[in-house]
Amino acid sequence: MLDNNLKNSPQLIVGNLSVVYPGVKAVANVSFSLAKGATLGIAGESGSGKSTIALALMKLIAPPGRITSGEIIFDGKNLLKLSDAEMVRVRGAKISMIFQDPFTSLNPVFTVGEQIAEAVRLHQGLGRAAAWAAAVKRLEAVHIKEAERRAHDYPHQFSGGMRQRVMIAMALACRPQLLIADEPTTALDTTIQLEIIQLLKEVQAEFNLSVIFITHNFGIVKAFCRDVLVINKGSVVETGPVAAVLSRPQSSYTRKLLDALRIINRE
Numbered sequence: 120m121l122d123n124n125l126k127n128s129p130q131l132i133v134g135n136l137s138v139v140y141p142g143v144k145a146v147a148n149v150s151f152s153l154a155k156g157a158t159l160g161i162a163g164e165s166g167s168g169k170s171t172i173a174l175a176l177m178k179l180i181a182p183p184g185r186i187t188s189g190e191i192i193f194d195g196k197n198l199l200k201l202s203d204a205e206m207v208r209v210r211g212a213k214i215s216m217i218f219q220d221p222f223t224s225l226n227p228v229f230t231v232g233e234q235i236a237e238a239v240r241l242h243q244g245l246g247r248a249a250a251w252a253a254a255v256k257r258l259e260a261v262h263i264k265e266a267e268r269r270a271h272d273y274p275h276q277f278s279g280g281m282r283q284r285v286m287i288a289m290a291l292a293c294r295p296q297l298l299i300a301d302e303p304t305t306a307l308d309t310t311i312q313l314e315i316i317q318l319l320k321e322v323q324a325e326f327n328l329s330v331i332f333i334t335h336n337f338g339i340v341k342a343f344c345r346d347v348l349v350i351n352k353g354s355v356v357e358t359g360p361v362a363a364v365l366s367r368p369q370s371s372y373t374r375k376l377l378d379a380l381r382i383i384n385r386e
């Protein structure tokens with residue numbers, strides 16, 4: 120009975136999450152859940168609290184900022200109760216994050232192969248040769264051509280779009296279950312944006328990932344996500360399947376975001 124319940128229970132349950140920075144209530148009582156393999160968009164304007172939610176999920180809110188309430192149940196465990204050492208084993212290994220700026224996760228002084236192999240070695244305890252082979256395989260998974268040779272290159276030797284691919288390869292290094300993507304395509308040209316979204320769809324299927332896709336762009340939510348959480352000033356204003364929210368937005372804030380998208384599309 121218990122086993123059955125666990126199998127059907129969501130992979131991630133966030134309940135009443137609140138985060139404050141000095142003088143700012145950045146996230147207020149946010150709740151949502153995510154089934155295994157699901158795609159959830161978190162949409163809202165700049166400053167609405169999206170990145171803070173993402174960082175809170177990874178327990179990476181830097182002091183004096185702090186999580187003031189809530190629970191984050193991942194795989195049946197409340198992450199907020201885990202020790203720092205236990206959390207290190209969750210980050211990267213079970214939950215990975217990608218960002219707008221690839222240099223947030225890529226170190227400029229190591230080759231991309233070394234970095235991905237190091238992550239694999241740390242979390243999966245593979246030997247050097249096996250970890251290097253895994254790194255090359257990840258670069259192939261994100262369609263870096265001549266992956267074996269390019270694994271010896273440094274991050275700056277890749278173009279913007281290719282560097283995003285390398286960052287995705289890095290995030291996939293340890294076969295995480297959940298990928299949190301915080302505006303990973305915002306800084307890219309439209310055609311490269313589409314390529315990266317296509318790639319994320321592909322790796323989601325291949326690696327059986329659940330994905331939280333954070334964006335201010337409803338077009339991306341529509342292209343990638345099944346469900347969406349709309350947030351404004353740190354609070355959830357609307358949530359539901361993307362198709363329903365797009366065709367019948369309930370809040371004036373969501374309608375405003377959608378109008379902005381229509382104007383952009385018309386240009």
Ligand code: ADP
Nearest residue numbers: 140143145164165166167168169170171172184
């Ligand atoms: P978004 O990702 O939606 O643009 P953020 O989560 O970055 O929003 O920010 C939410 C609010 O918290 C904003 O008012 C922002 O100014 C504030 N904030 C974010 N990070 C910090 C920080 N490290 N210190 C103080 N305030 C912050």
Ligand code: MG
Nearest residue numbers: 169170171301
């Ligand atoms: Mg942000």
